[in-house]
Amino acid sequence: MVKDRYDIVVIGAGPAGSVAARYAAENGASVLMLERDREPGIPVRCAEGVSHNGIAPFIDIDKRWIASQIDVAKLTSPNGESAFMHNNGLGYVLERRIFDTALCALAAKHGARLITKADALDLIKENDKITGVKYRYMGETREVKCDIVIAADGTESRVGRWAGINTTVALRDIDTCVQYTLAGLDLKKDTCEFYFGNEVSPGGYIWIFPKSDSTANVGIGIAGHLSHEKGPKEYLDEFVAERFPNATITYTMYGGVPTAATLKEIVRDNIMLVGDAARQVNPITGGGVVQGMIAGSIAGKVAAEAVNQGQFDAKFLKKYRKEWDKTLGNTQKVMHSMKEKFLFMTDERFNNLVSYCKKIPSDKFSLKVLFTEAVKGDPKLMLDVAKSFVVSKIKLK
Template structure:
């Protein structure tokens, strides 16, 4: 391992690998590190992504696509089914990936672009001098290293330490995080071309259960529960999931199990510092409604890689420069959508099962194939103004956007 690089990326998930790839393609000397011995494992998400958004970043390789889905079904607590076409289903519906292969492929793309990739390499601290991040302390195969760099990019997930070491407040309240459990279940008879979502406070308080096909009679069956909905004397997420699996897939066989946390807090106040940027779950860039973060992380990784090149080329890696090149770009684009979705999330998690049933009944006859997400939200608001009054702050924007979409 060299003593100096232009950029060091901490974390080889989709966000980190795209950041490393982008920076290396620009000609920067890049080190990408991953604390685990195997990139992509353990899997800690439902593995669903939008085909359209994924194609923005990579050429699709069938080796890491388990299922090609064309829509989704959302079930209200009383069983009312709302069917949505793929384009309306959001960034989490389209392809169901094999993340173990997908993440490794992205790291390989970063390596082909010129980045040096090191696994079993853990960040243990930052090198701070005169208010700037000047490098990082690493542990690799039992040996300690101090490696210098112009810019550190933290892509170390929801439990990120890199941001905290730089003085960035990445703390999460219980209402800001979903506690998740997922099983890979074999021997299930499901529609392999559709993702399913189940809502209800008796099913998944403040969250939902998902069923994503994985091909060959397998499915990812998982649950996310809002931290503020749990408690010492309440069932655990795994208890809710076991109850769901026993009811819906009594003959299914659980062959894998993963646990994790997903940030649903919306944009944090800062995710840049002198010589440092945070991306992906480390920057809390997941969708507050769905918890999906793969594509947002990849978008952020690309922005951060480009910002690193421009800042280093200008000889200015200050917080002000990185904020200008990366943070403001994010917050005026994707960040605005995240702010909107946070308002929607906070409204919906307060609804009772009767409220959710009422919403589902109000759109049973809507033709979703011809609608977009904002059109759906607008239709729900019009039919349930009293119930969804908290969304009135979005009313003008939704109405204007919906009108544009109909033109």
């Protein structure tokens, strides 16, 4: 039986929301999750690539949600030259549909409740204070009261706006994306591939994440302000026609990835924003699953602490902000400055970068090496990049 009052209501049951729910429940709070769709994880809007070190702290690795193991990254420059990276740690291509459900099950195991097909409509406010959530369930409008709302409602987040937070992303800080899941390919199952260049994918990149030796997520993200008449689908179709002329598309997906810094405001009285909704995404890779889980774990713990102490004001909830900045937020800021550099990179510069990387022994070639070389000529940014790799032991993506 769903109650009409919980300590915490989490809106959105993606990785950020379900991890937040799990940690809040584990630390003693009563938690309800509202998921708009009929099942967590669908429709999948994700390239599904994550690092082992990123997800292992949050869930026991289970073959049911791993499509393939990735050991090698192949980077290809506009002139067709490739460099191979072998020591960036083990990665996986997930089955998000199963993965997201497993995370929800974990939250449920710790006592959180989930309602699917529950579409949040608005925040309930009394004297300007957030006291609950109005949502639609099976054609019926319902209300649930709570002390804290955790907004984990993704790129399309509106909950933050309802609380008065400016969540608008600039065009240059969103990647507009299309992805196909292709079948009938002949691939190396352990290698993910990245293609760069202003003719290939302006302000972004094309990725190939194999799900087996014959299927893969093949997608593109281009910077929002560079998408004109020719949008991401046109670029991707050109690439696929050349690289995989005989492929069959088994799934087409559209989506947007915020490539900004974390929002200025991610807490207010009685509300916290996590994951894509807070723009907690690596602005270079576009990876948001691990970022969301980390943010969710911090937010969930702080929310439970708030419940235990009966303090729900922004001043208390800012503990989450502080902890987030220390863990990843500050690194994300540096990555965002780097992304700005990448936006203006010429094809010649991409070619030189890959040529340089090719000369490094592949077991010494890492993202740190790549990024440091990429920002050469900008001493301040080089220092920031170096520092960010020291401070954050968390793997990218």
